[in-house]
Amino acid sequence: xxxxxxxxxxxxxxxxxxxxxxxxxxxxxxxxxxxxxxxxxxxxxxxxxxxxxxxxxxxxxxxxxxxxxxxxxxxxxxxxxxxxxxxxxxxxxxxxxxxxxxxxxxxxxxxxxxxxxxxxxxxxxxxxxxxxxxxxxxxxxxxxxxxxxxxxxxxxxxxxxxxxxxxxxxxxxxxxxxxxxxxxxxxxxxxxxxxxxxxxxxxxxxxxxxxxxxxxxxxxxxxxxxxxxxxxxxxxxxxxxxxxxxxxxxxxxxxxxxxxxxxxxxxxxxxxxxxxxxxxxxxxxxxxxxxxxxxxxxxxxxxxxxxxx
Ligand code: PMP
Numbered sequence: 001x002x003x004x005x006x007x008x009x010x011x012x013x014x015x016x017x018x019x020x021x022x023x024x025x026x027x028x029x030x031x032x033x034x035x036x037x038x039x040x041x042x043x044x045x046x047x048x049x050x051x052x053x054x055x056x057x058x059x060x061x062x063x064x065x066x067x068x069x070x071x072x073x074x075x076x077x078x079x080x081x082x083x084x085x086x087x088x089x090x091x092x093x094x095x096x097x098x099x100x101x102x103x104x105x106x107x108x109x110x111x112x113x114x115x116x117x118x119x120x121x122x123x124x125x126x127x128x129x130x131x132x133x134x135x136x137x138x139x140x141x142x143x144x145x146x147x148x149x150x151x152x153x154x155x156x157x158x159x160x161x162x163x164x165x166x167x168x169x170x171x172x173x174x175x176x177x178x179x180x181x182x183x184x185x186x187x188x189x190x191x192x193x194x195x196x197x198x199x200x201x202x203x204x205x206x207x208x209x210x211x212x213x214x215x216x217x218x219x220x221x222x223x224x225x226x227x228x229x230x231x232x233x234x235x236x237x238x239x240x241x242x243x244x245x246x247x248x249x250x251x252x253x254x255x256x257x258x259x260x261x262x263x264x265x266x267x268x269x270x271x272x273x274x275x276x277x278x279x280x281x282x283x284x285x286x287x288x289x290x291x292x293x294x295x296x297x298x299x300x301x302x303x304x305x306x307x308x309x
Pocket of ligand 1: 039165191192193194195196214215216217218219220254255256257
C-alpha cells in the first residue's frame with residue numbers, strides 16, 4: 001500500500017510538490033544504495049496547540065554521522081538539516097501526530113566511488129497512534145542473521161542495510177507473524193527489523209549492548225534514561241542469549257517509528273502471560289508523557305514547530 005505522504009516535500013534546498021520531488025533513475029544512490037536516512041516523529045499536544053518534533057537534534061547528528069561514515073564529500077550543517085524538517089511540518093500545516101523521513105543521498109550519475117553531490121529529501125506522513133501499541137505484536141526469530149559491524153555496520157543507518165531487515169520482515173509476515181527479531185552471527189539477540197529490543201526479567205530491564213550489531217537507537221537511549229531516572233528501574237545493557245526470550249516476563253521493542261511496542265509472543269511462545277506487561281506499560285506511559293510534552297521534563301527533546309513560526 002502506498003504511503004500517504006503529505007503534499008509538500010523538501011528536496012535539496014527548498015519545498016517542492018510531491019510530484020516534483022524526483023531524482024534521476026541513474027543517481028548513485030539508486031545504483032549502489034549509498035543513502036543514509038532517519039525516521040522521526042512529531043507529536044501533537046492539543047492543550048498547547050503545538051506539534052513537537054522529538055529529538056530532532058539527535059536524529060540530525062546521527063544522519064551527519066552516517067554521511068561521514070559513508071565518506072560524503074559535503075555534509076549539510078545541523079541548522080540546515082533541522083530547518084528542512086521544520087519547513088516540511090510548516091508547509092503541510094501539520095497539526096496532528098506525524099512521521100518524518102529524511103534521506104541524504106548521492107545524486108549524480110557516477111561510479112561506485114562517488115562521494116557527491118549530496119542530495120537531501122524530507123517528507124511527512126500524518127499518522128494516528130497504532131492499535132498495536134495496546135495489543136502488542138507476535139514475533140519470530142528470523143532465519144536471517146543481523147548484518148555484522150565488520151561488513152555493513154548497523155550503526156550507520158544506510159539504506160542498503162535494510163535489505164537485511166526486509167528479508168527478515170517479509171519472512172516473518174509470510175509465516176503469519178507480525179515481525180522478526182534478528183540474532184547476531186554469534187547467535188545473540190540483536191534487534192528487530194525497525195526497532196531495538198528490551199526484555200524484563202525479574203523486574204530488571206535488559207537490552208542488547210551496542211556491540212550486538214544494533215543501530216544506536218535514539219529511542220533505546222530515551223527508554224534507558226526514563227527507566228532509570230523516572231521509574232527507578234535497574235537497566236542492564238549486555239549480550240542477551242536467545243533462550244532469555246523464553247525466560248522473559250515481559251518484552252517490548254522500541255524505535256521512533258515503532259514507539260514503545262509490547263511483544264506478547266516470540267515463535268508462538270507467550271512472553272509472560274501473553275499480554276503487554278506492567279513495566280512495559282509504565283515505560284510506554286513515561287515515553288508518551290515526554291514525547292507529547294505532557295510533563296515538563298526534557299524540553300530539550302522537543303522542538304516546537306508552531307511557536308515562533
Ligand atoms: N533498529 C533499527 C534497525 C531501526 O531501523 C530503528 C529505527 N530507526 C531502530 C533500531 C530504532 O532507532 P531510533 O530509536 O533511533 O528510531
